[in-house]
Amino acid sequence: xxxxxxxxxxxxxxxxxxxxxxxLYKRYSDAMFNVCHRMLGNEAEAEDVLQESFIDVFRRLDSxxxxxxxxxxxxxxxxxxxxxxxxxRRIKFEVISESAGNIPAEExxxxxxxxxxxxxxxxxxxxxxxxxxQVLTLYLIEGYDHAEIADILGIQETGxxxxxxxAKAKLRDILKA
Amino acid sequence: MKxxxxxxxxxxxxxxxxxxxxxxxxxxxxxxxxxxxxxxLWKWTAIAAxxxxxxxxxxxxxxxTQAQPEIAGWDEYKEAEQYYQDRIAxxxxxxxxxxVGQEVLTDIQVLDEVYxxxxxxxxxxxxxxxxxxxxxxxxxxxxxLDIMEKILNRVDKYQSNESSNHEM
Numbered sequence: 206x207x208x209x210x211x212x213x214x215x216x217x218x219x220x221x222x223x224x225x226x227x228x229l230y231k232r233y234s235d236a237m238f239n240v241c242h243r244m245l246g247n248e249a250e251a252e253d254v255l256q257e258s259f260i261d262v263f264r265r266l267d268s269x270x271x272x273x274x275x276x277x278x279x280x281x282x283x284x285x286x287x288x289x290x291x292x293x294r295r296i297k298f299e300v301i302s303e304s305a306g307n308i309p310a311e312e313x314x315x316x317x318x319x320x321x322x323x324x325x326x327x328x329x330x331x332x333x334x335x336x337x338x339q340v341l342t343l344y345l346i347e348g349y350d351h352a353e354i355a356d357i358l359g360i361q362e363t364g365x366x367x368x369x370x371x372a373k374a375k376l377r378d379i380l381k382a
Numbered sequence: 383m384k385x386x387x388x389x390x391x392x393x394x395x396x397x398x399x400x401x402x403x404x405x406x407x408x409x410x411x412x413x414x415x416x417x418x419x420x421x422x423l424w425k426w427t428a429i430a431a432x433x434x435x436x437x438x439x440x441x442x443x444x445x446x447t448q449a450q451p452e453i454a455g456w457d458e459y460k461e462a463e464q465y466y467q468d469r470i471a472x473x474x475x476x477x478x479x480x481x482v483g484q485e486v487l488t489d490i491q492v493l494d495e496v497y498x499x500x501x502x503x504x505x506x507x508x509x510x511x512x513x514x515x516x517x518x519x520x521x522x523x524x525x526x527l528d529i530m531e532k533i534l535n536r537v538d539k540y541q542s543n544e545s546s547n548h549e550m
Contacts (some may be wrong), residue, residue: 220540224416230410238405248403256409259415295408321392323399346400377389 211275218266230259233276237283243342244287246331254290258283280347284357291335321380329379337372344369385416427532428489431525435496438518439503453504453512466523473530478535493526 237258241251262279269278330338343354344365349368351369355362393400477486500522504515 230413234405234409235403236401238409239401239403242403243400252406252409255405256412258415259409259413263413321389323396324403326389326393326396328404341416345390346397348397372548373387373389380389 212271215266215269215275218263226263229262233279234259236276237279240280240283240347241287243346244284244339246335250290254283254286258286260281261286281357281360284343284347288358297379326376326378329376332379333372333375336368337360337375340365340368341372341376383485394496428493428529431529432492435500435518435522436516439496439499450527453516455513455516459516463523468528469527470523470530473527473534477530477533480534482533482537484530486533490526490530493529494523497522505510 214225214229216328218229234255238251238255241254241258245251245254258279265282269275296300330342333341339358340354343349343357344351349357349360351365354360354365354369358365360368474490477490497519500515500519503510504512504519
């Protein structure tokens with residue numbers, strides 16, 4: 206998980222070695238840019254947050270402990286920066302409860318063979334409201350579980366679960382349309 | 383057992399395909415601009431030292447005290463110069479074997495040029511204030527030695543860090 210090569214790359218970055226920092230940036234920047242884009246929903250802000258996040262990564266690299274992979278550690282920093290943007294916009298993360306109590310039951314899910322296309326699903330995800338999109342992508346694409354998402358977003362685990370169900374139903378609607 | 387969900391499965395299975403955007407190159411350019419490395423400190427030290435000497439040279443040119451055909455203290459100076467040149471040469475050999483950037487060597491070269499200017503003035507300008515020039519030249523060499531020492535220390539520290547990492 207934490208290779209010797211990676212540890213010497215980190216040591217070089219800590220020394221302020223530009224080349225090493227660039228190597229590290231190159232290794233993770235595309236993936237992190239996509240994370241930013243999914244969280245924020247637009248490329249301009251994603252760029253700004255990517256920039257801030259990596260400056261932060263280089264500053265805080267000395268506090269990185271090999272408890273997690275470097276990629277996972279960077280991803281958490283990136284996500285926190287994304288959430289800061291929402292805080293700045295003064296939009297609190299809210300569990301959307303428009304259809305509270307009306308969480309789609311498993312039975313409602315389609316049984317028919319549906320052929321999805323990555324491009325269309327991606328477009329659909331980008332059409333979701335921020336609160337839906339974040340939970341859905343954190344869970345399905347970034348690979349966090351509901352307990353972790355609850356921690357990241359500062360909500361209840363049950364909130365994450367129900368928000369995810371609604372987000373998925375909403376996405377299904379968008380894709381059918 | 384958990385029921386299969388085709389949409390969920392589809393997204394999970396194609397996770398990698400959702401990472402289709404490339405980070406624009408200008409982002410790195412902006413990071414590079416903002417986040418200055420600690421490493422450039424020595425460079426500023428070198429620049430500051432050179433600037434100081436250039437000011438000193440200007441000052442000396444400005445004074446132009448009375449003629450002084452023979453240089454007092456020249457022999458003593460030659461001794462001091464020899465001493466510093468030897469130490470500087472040894473340090474330079476050491477620095478050249480290390481993985482330092484070309485810019486380090488270029489900056490040291492700039493310092494050399496400043497020194498040559500001082501020396502030239504001392505020997506060629508009949509109106510030069512030799513006492514001032516000689517002390518500036520000594521000071522210059524001390525500073526240069528100091529800067530080289532700092533470079534070596536930094537590289538040493540970094541290398542010992544690296545070797546301890548390899549032992550892990």
